[in-house]
Amino acid sequence: MGPVGANEFLFLLQGLKWTALLAVIGFIGGGIFGMLIALIRSSRNAAARTASAAYIALFQGTPLLMQLFVVYYGVALIGIDVSAWLAVAIAFTLHASAFLGEIWRGSIEAVPKGQAEAANALGLHYVSRMKDVILPQALKISMPATIGFLVQLIKGTSLAAIVGFIELARAGQIISNQTYRPLLVFGIVGVIYFIICWPLSHFGTGLEKRMAKAAR
Amino acid sequence: MANSVIDQSTLISLEKVERWYGAFHALKAIDLSVRKGEKIVLCGPSGSGKSTLIRCINALETIQDGSITVEGQLLDGSSKAVDAIRREVGMVFQSFNLFPHMTVLQNCALAPMRVRGTSRADAEKLARKYLERVRILDQAEKYPAQLSGGQQQRVAIARALCMEPKVMLFDEPTSALDPEMVKEVLDTMISLARDGMTMICVTHEMGFARQVADRVIFMASGEIIEEAEPEIFFKSPKHERTKTFLGEILAHH
Numbered sequence: 034m035g036p037v038g039a040n041e042f043l044f045l046l047q048g049l050k051w052t053a054l055l056a057v058i059g060f061i062g063g064g065i066f067g068m069l070i071a072l073i074r075s076s077r078n079a080a081a082r083t084a085s086a087a088y089i090a091l092f093q094g095t096p097l098l099m100q101l102f103v104v105y106y107g108v109a110l111i112g113i114d115v116s117a118w119l120a121v122a123i124a125f126t127l128h129a130s131a132f133l134g135e136i137w138r139g140s141i142e143a144v145p146k147g148q149a150e151a152a153n154a155l156g157l158h159y160v161s162r163m164k165d166v167i168l169p170q171a172l173k174i175s176m177p178a179t180i181g182f183l184v185q186l187i188k189g190t191s192l193a194a195i196v197g198f199i200e201l202a203r204a205g206q207i208i209s210n211q212t213y214r215p216l217l218v219f220g221i222v223g224v225i226y227f228i229i230c231w232p233l234s235h236f237g238t239g240l241e242k243r244m245a246k247a248a249r
Numbered sequence: 250m251a252n253s254v255i256d257q258s259t260l261i262s263l264e265k266v267e268r269w270y271g272a273f274h275a276l277k278a279i280d281l282s283v284r285k286g287e288k289i290v291l292c293g294p295s296g297s298g299k300s301t302l303i304r305c306i307n308a309l310e311t312i313q314d315g316s317i318t319v320e321g322q323l324l325d326g327s328s329k330a331v332d333a334i335r336r337e338v339g340m341v342f343q344s345f346n347l348f349p350h351m352t353v354l355q356n357c358a359l360a361p362m363r364v365r366g367t368s369r370a371d372a373e374k375l376a377r378k379y380l381e382r383v384r385i386l387d388q389a390e391k392y393p394a395q396l397s398g399g400q401q402q403r404v405a406i407a408r409a410l411c412m413e414p415k416v417m418l419f420d421e422p423t424s425a426l427d428p429e430m431v432k433e434v435l436d437t438m439i440s441l442a443r444d445g446m447t448m449i450c451v452t453h454e455m456g457f458a459r460q461v462a463d464r465v466i467f468m469a470s471g472e473i474i475e476e477a478e479p480e481i482f483f484k485s486p487k488h489e490r491t492k493t494f495l496g497e498i499l500a501h502h
Contacts, residue, residue: 147342147346148348151342151348153307153335154309154335154409155364155408156332156360156412157364158363161363165348166348169350170348170349
């Protein structure tokens with residue numbers, strides 16, 4: 034058994050850097066496209082609604098691991114050479130956009146109908162109606178689910194190891210194989226995940242409370 | 250009726266308006282003409298189509314046949330016509346429908362800024378003017394949920410007034426209020442009426458109807474059954490259904 038010292042810990046932190054970066058990319062990309070999906074999903078165009086529902090069903094109904102494989106190897110198959118980075122970023126964006134799109138669609142529909150009616154009666158157009166009236170309320174409603182999904186996404190980044198990424202979980206596995214101290218190493222890895230995810234959940238709850246107070 | 254020749258002073262004109270919800274016939278060949286400055290009270294049992302009727306005027310509901318004209322603008326289904334009409338028509342809802350994430354002032358300033366392109370400073374000035382008008386300026390920085398129902402409804406009236414509409418539609422504005430708050434909202438509406446605002450009010454407040462209305466219209470089963478000046482309407486209703494309805498309403502008030 035080898036020691037788990039500063040070098041090993043630094044290696045884990047290197048992995049953590051990729052974990053964080055992947056989560057941020059997934060969340061930003063997924064946030065932008067997810068908003069688009071949510072808006073299409075709650076639009077009046079029936080064909081667009083059906084298409085976006087199919088998109089959501091596809092990505093919610095298949096494992097993230099498989100989505101990673103398909104994007105990583107699939108894109109290469111059609112002759113486009115993508116870096117592992119780009120492939121993983123695309124896969125996480127697609128995955129997150131489907132989930133966030135569905136969460137936000139539900140939230141948009143949970144805003145009382147009278148809000149859109151009042152906006153309409155005042156003559157507000159779609160953009161203002163959404164941006165000023167519906168979405169601020171919908172995002173507030175979605176906050177617990179959105180943060181919950183972000184926590185899932187952070188943990189889900191461990192799957193990127195499969196296409197060669199040395200992120201936190203993979204880094205832990207490597208150190209564990211070198212030191213033969215799996216319990217200690219994965220214990221540390223677990224604590225690192227917890228240190229990131231728990232404050233996030235906590236922040237989400239706090240945000241929810243603050244916004245509830247403003248609306249009371 | 251001289252429906253084809255729209256009088257100079259006619260502001261709203263409905264001709265043979267039809268509305269179904271599936272098999273339910275909500276509005277049956279409604280003809281209605283509202284003159285500038287006229288105050289109309291619409292009453293009738295629930296499900297009689299009175300709310301549907303006023304919601305058709307600002308295109309919150311679409312009609313399936315007939316025509317609606319507001320200030321010479323025919324509601325032809327185009328978004329241009331809808332925009333033009335909504336600029337002239339203000340609406341107050343039973344459940345207030347204030348935007349809960351905005352302060353009272355922001356609620357009032359939003360539409361002038363977004364629809365008319367008014368600057369924030371001017372929109373807020375306008376908002377303060379109308380909040381003063383409904384005597385609630387001191388609450389301008391609060392959120393709707395911090396106000397009583399009566400106060401919220403007065404803010405909703407101010408919000409609609411900020412678009413400086415030519416007509417105000419009231420959809421049971423006092424039905425969701427506790428009894429002690431009904432008066433402050435009715436007083437606001439009465440003062441609005443005194444200033445010459447054209448108003449169509451769906452309400453069961455018969456005291457308000459007596460005091461303010463030029464015409465009381467009774468609807469049942471999607472039809473206009475009877476309409477008359479309040480004096481005549483309450484003293485000598487012609488139709489049996491009107492009598493029954495008035496009997497029930499007045500027994501409760």
